Amino acid sequence: MPPRLRVRDISFFERPIPFAKPFRFGSVVITSSVQVFVRAEIEIEGKGTSVGASAEMMASKWFDKRAHLSPQQTVDGLRRTLSIARELYLARSGFDTSFGHHAAVIAAQVEACAKEDIPPLAAGFGPAEIDKAILDALLRGTGVNFFDGMAANVAGIDARLSPALADDAVAQFLAGRRRLERVAIRHTVGMDDKVEGEGGVADARENAGARYFKLKLNGDPAHDAERLIRIGRELATLPHDYQVTLDANEQYADLSALGALVERLDRDAALKPITSKLLYIEQPMPRDITKASPLGALTGHDFIIDEADDSYDAFPAARALGYRGISSKSCKGIYKSVINATRAAQWSADGGRYFISGEDLTCQAGLAVQQDLALGALIGVTHAERNGHHYVDGFADTPAVEADAFLSAHPDLYVRDGRKVRLAIHDGDLLTGSLTQPGLAVSVHPDWSTMSPLAQPTQEIPMEHVR
DSSP states (O other), rough: OOEEEEEEEEEEEEEEEEEEEEEEETTTTEEEEEEEEEEEEEHHHHHHHHEEEEEEEEEETTSSOOOSSSSHHHHHHHHHHHHHHHHEEEOOOBOOHHHHHHHHHHHHHHHHHHTTTTOOOHHHHHHHHHHHHHHHHHHHHTBBHHHHHTTTTTTTOOOOTTSSOOTTTTHHHHHHHHOEEEEEEEEEEETTTTOOOOOOOTTTHHHTSEEEEOOOOEHHHHHHHHHHHHHHHHHOOOOSOEEEEEEEOOOOHEEEEHHHHHHHHHHHHGGHHTTTTTEEEEEEEHHHHHHHOOOGGGGGSOEESTTTTTTTHHHHHHHEEEHHHEEEEEGGGGHHEEEEEEEHHHHHHHOOOEEEEESSSOOOTTTTHHHHHHHHHHHTOEEEOOOHHHEEEEEEESSEEEEEEHHHOOOTTTTTTTEEEEOBBBBBBOGGGGGGGGBOOOOOOOOOGGGGGGGOOSSSOOOOOOO
8 A cells, every 4th residue: 555644844945047048938038037946744654754855947938828927927826826735735634645635636726726817737836846845755754766666656646537547557557667767858949049050959069969859939830940941951960860849839829820830841841851850749739729629630740738738638638639649747747747658558558659758847957857857767758858958057056065965966967067067968868877766866955045935926916807
């Protein structure tokens, strides 16, 4: 039986993140952000107390892209989802499995956030971060590493939130998992990133020797096609093979616009350096339009959902529309990723071809990148988008003593580069060997005394005007 626990306390902290260069995706340009840190204290039945931690960047205008909200207001919305989730978790005074606590609060979380006009994708952020900290505490308290613990289903994940799966389907899936020793980075090319020459997409000093590339789109078929032609010319000069994915971040207005892009991809010979290496196209249309738009003839290409992944029902619904994949992001929930990976494996075994990808909402060096990397290495993600390695300068403004502690504890994952500690990328890959110590892929915790408490929303979050 999985161990049971109760949650004794949850604390939130934050730390600013200056970016090394602007990152433009979708409708927003990010030049700095804020990382939230979660500290959870639990009592494990019969074993005493334990403390766990998690971290994630609070990305503006991604969870909630609605035009009437400013970037700061969308970050304030994420702060509210954390606070709402904290109240729900702490209100449960009894012992339950780690997943049991999550399953008991997730519907109430979405409902409470809806009353404050916070959409489901953003609503899931609070539980996602708390769940990681609780799981870290559980693994530490039982002296088990993430991979062994999940193989034994230490969290007690079952099918209660995904009734189409058999009760033991997730446990059986986890029992067969083996840690990937290496996970390749997928280098993101943002809309403002340089394409040609020094500092361009083919410059090894910029792309860290990546063999996978994620190319952002802006929703204009002609503009995107011409830019992809330029990028393709550069990637064709690489001294090694490569593969690409395309990500529109909801910028294609509808199926007609998306069809125009796909037609160019299929017919324009100048795009062959892209189309011959294309793995999938990610979240091309707005989430609401996605849910009402079967892909039809466009399914000659593989499509995945990302921002439309706002519930446990999202992947089956997308599958019915012609989508073959879904993204894994720890900021959307570690348990949802595991369940979706179970679905993909089961559907593929039944004769289909379905998959789960690894996408990164700029996970930063330290807790965030390690926990997301471990999740991907568990569920079989062989390459994952990694943004923090080039949009942020290593550990950024993290105190040097803290960065050094991570370097000492995880020498295969970090390297000292001058005065900075940063991710160590080995022939385009990240190594996972040091993620096997007790806990959720981290053997050290940050210095809580160097952070500020989670800020309160700076202004009232306006309700969307309904005509």
